[in-house]
Amino acid sequence: MPFSSVFLSEIVKTYNLEVVYDSGDIESRRICVADVTRPGLQLAGYYDHFGPDRIQVIGNMEHAYLDNLSPEERAKSVSALFEKNIPALIVTRDHKVHKEILDSARQFSTPVLRTSQATSDFSSELVKYLKMELAPRVSMHGVLVEVNGEGILILGESGVGKSETALEIVKRGHRLIADDQIEIRKVSETTLLGRAPDVIKHLIEIRGIGILDVKELYGVSAVKQQENIDFVINLELWDEKKTYDRLGLTEETTDILGIQVPSVTIPVGPGRNLAIIVEAAAINYRVKKMGYNAAQDLVSRVFPGKSLDG
Amino acid sequence: MTKEKIVFDCEDALQMKAVAVMIQKASQFHSTIYIVRSGRRANAKSLLGVMSLGIENGAEIEIEANGDDEKEACEALISHLKNPKIAV
Numbered sequence: 136m137p138f139s140s141v142f143l144s145e146i147v148k149t150y151n152l153e154v155v156y157d158s159g160d161i162e163s164r165r166i167c168v169a170d171v172t173r174p175g176l177q178l179a180g181y182y183d184h185f186g187p188d189r190i191q192v193i194g195n196m197e198h199a200y201l202d203n204l205s206p207e208e209r210a211k212s213v214s215a216l217f218e219k220n221i222p223a224l225i226v227t228r229d230h231k232v233h234k235e236i237l238d239s240a241r242q243f244s245t246p247v248l249r250t251s252q253a254t255s256d257f258s259s260e261l262v263k264y265l266k267m268e269l270a271p272r273v274s275m276h277g278v279l280v281e282v283n284g285e286g287i288l289i290l291g292e293s294g295v296g297k298s299e300t301a302l303e304i305v306k307r308g309h310r311l312i313a314d315d316q317i318e319i320r321k322v323s324e325t326t327l328l329g330r331a332p333d334v335i336k337h338l339i340e341i342r343g344i345g346i347l348d349v350k351e352l353y354g355v356s357a358v359k360q361q362e363n364i365d366f367v368i369n370l371e372l373w374d375e376k377k378t379y380d381r382l383g384l385t386e387e388t389t390d391i392l393g394i395q396v397p398s399v400t401i402p403v404g405p406g407r408n409l410a411i412i413v414e415a416a417a418i419n420y421r422v423k424k425m426g427y428n429a430a431q432d433l434v435s436r437v438f439p440g441k442s443l444d445g
Numbered sequence: 446m447t448k449e450k451i452v453f454d455c456e457d458a459l460q461m462k463a464v465a466v467m468i469q470k471a472s473q474f475h476s477t478i479y480i481v482r483s484g485r486r487a488n489a490k491s492l493l494g495v496m497s498l499g500i501e502n503g504a505e506i507e508i509e510a511n512g513d514d515e516k517e518a519c520e521a522l523i524s525h526l527k528n529p530k531i532a533v
Contacts, residue, residue, distance in 0.1 A: 276488035293472060293490035315493035332497035340492045 140165035141268040143223055146190075147248060149264065150257070152225065155232050156240040156247040164246065166190060166222055169265040171258050173197060178212045187219035190261070194254030198230045210235040217243040227254040270320040270328075271392050279312040279329045279362060280304050282417035286329065286362035288317070288396075289413065290389070291370030295403055298339050300370070302347075303410030310359040311349050314339040319364065321392040330361040364391065366420045367398035368413055374402065382430045383419070447515040450507045453500050455529050463529035464500070468492050470521055476512025478522070489522065 143164040147154065154161065172189045175197055193201075201209050217224075217239040224240065226232055229251045240247045250257055277290040278297045282304060289297050298314055305311050313331030320328045331337070337350040337358050350358045367389040379402050380387075388395035399416055403409065419429070434441055455463045471478050471489040478489035482504060487494035489508070500506055506526075510518040 274486055276491055276494055293488060315491040316487055316497045334499060335493040335497045338493055346492070 139269045139272065140167045141265065142166075143246065145268075146261070146264070150250060150252075150261070152248040152250050154246065155226070155249050156237055156245075158240070158244045158246045160244075161246055164222060166265065167269065169262060169269045171225075171261055171265075173254070173258070174216055175200065177216055180212070180215070182215075182219070185219065187221055189222070191216065191221050191224045192254060192258050192261075193224060193226045193230070193236075194258075195228060195230075198226070198228075201233055201235075206235065209233060210238065214239045214242070217245055221245060223248060225250060225257075227252055227257050267320070267322055270322045272318060272320045273392055274332075275317050275319055275391070276315065277317055278314050279317050279331075279364070280413075281310040281312060281359050281362045282414055283309070283421060285365045285417050285421055286312070287413065287417050288329065288364045288367045288391075289370060290367060291403075292372070294342075295370045295372060296409055297370060298341055300409040300413055302339060302341060302349075304413060305349060305353055305357045307410060307414060309414070310357060310362075311337070311339065312359050312362045319391060321394065325394065327364040327391055327394055327396065328361055329364050336360075364396060366417060367391075367396050368416055369398060369400040370403050370409070371400060372402070373404040377402075382433070383428075384430050446509060446511045447519045448507060448509050449519050449523055450505060451523055451526050453502065453504045453506055453526060455502060455526075460500075460502070461496075463526075464495055465492060466530065467522060467525055468495060470525055471518065474510070474512070474514050474518035474521070476510045476515045476518045478511075478515075478518055479509040481507040481509055 142162065143166060144162045146166065147161060168186065168188045170189050171192050172186060173194055174191045177185055178197060178200060204212060213235045223246045224236065226247065226249045229249060232247060232249065236247060277288055278301045280287050280289065280301055289300060291297055301311055301314055312329060316332055316335060317329045318332055322328050337348055339347050339349055341347060369389065387398050387400065389398040397420065401412055401416065431442065468490060479486045480489050480495055480498060482498045482500055485498055487498050489495060508519050508522050
């Protein structure tokens with residue numbers, strides 16, 4: 136897994152921050168922690184459990200506190216914070232940056248940035264952005280499509296027919312997110328987000344034809360930039376010795392970055408229309424999520440009063 | 446698992462075709478084969494996957510094969526990459 140970090144210059148660009156003091160290394164400064172600190176306690180001199188690798192945000196409260204200090208006290212308080220080697224200090228609400236902050240920034244070569252946004256709005260947006268950028272990630276070989284609002288990840292050996300299935304799914308009115316190589320990020324403990332690497336975005340490879348651009352061929356409504364991965368379909372060549380689920384009673388899951396994603400394994404045999412099977416599996420997953428299980432319904436029709444659990 | 450490193454050395458104009466031939470070669474083996482470049486992995490049997498790694502001239506790549514014919518697969522890909530031929 137690649138080491139994840141985001142350059143400070145990216146943050147400056149994304150939030151259109153004003154560079155009040157440029158330490159000269161904004162382009163190469165990396166932020167590796169998806170959290171920010173409002174250093175109220177620290178300015179007052181308390182440094183236990185302090186995370187020096189976080190971006191520090193000075194809001195109304197911190198600004199007013201510094202305002203009330205004498206210049207000497209202010210210099211002492213601020214320099215103690217900069218001494219910890221913080222990655223950057225951001226002042227919100229376009230507050231005036233105290234001279235002592237600039238002095239310390241220069242001394243410890245730490246960038247000072249400023250925004251007009253309110254502190255809580257800005258910090259929550261920044262944390263969300265950092266969480267997204269620093270999320271654990273993995274590349275997988277497969278196809279990601281969106282079928283009726285569900286993100287379906289199709290996995291399987293090379294040559295099993297994933298891309299062909301994706302093409303027909305697109306023709307049936309659904310959307311392609313990525314073919315062949317999917318970049319997956321774990322954006323929360325329950326959410327996986329998939330997208331295509333930029334260079335192969337909207338492209339699909341069909342053996343015998345070559346590379347197709349789905350957006351050029353079928354239009355904007357046939358593609359999507361990113362999608363949550365809700366369901367996994369494993370395609371595998373039909374194995375005579377293996378038994379396949381006939382009722383849909385087994386709850387299979389596939390592990391991606393530690394998240395158990397509901398999945399099914401579909402055997403591929405001659406004459407099976409894979410696209411329609413994938414579409415049916417996706418809709419069936421959706422209806423199960425909404426509380427209806429056809430296999431359960433069958434059990435209660437055959438054995439009135441019985442359920443799958445007992 | 447068999448692993449081997451190689452530096453990709455191929456003129457730009459031939460690059461895409463050399464990669465396409467490599468994928469065809471990889472597809473002839475049963476083993477699961479990955480191409481790894483600066484921490485990113487792609488299935489060696491997938492054209493778009495390998496393309497997405499953006500392998501340029503002089504890039505160091507690693508071939509990782511896993512399966513009953515992993516040694517042969519690794520050897521075949523390395524020998525192709527050492528001397529890329531466009532025709533199969």
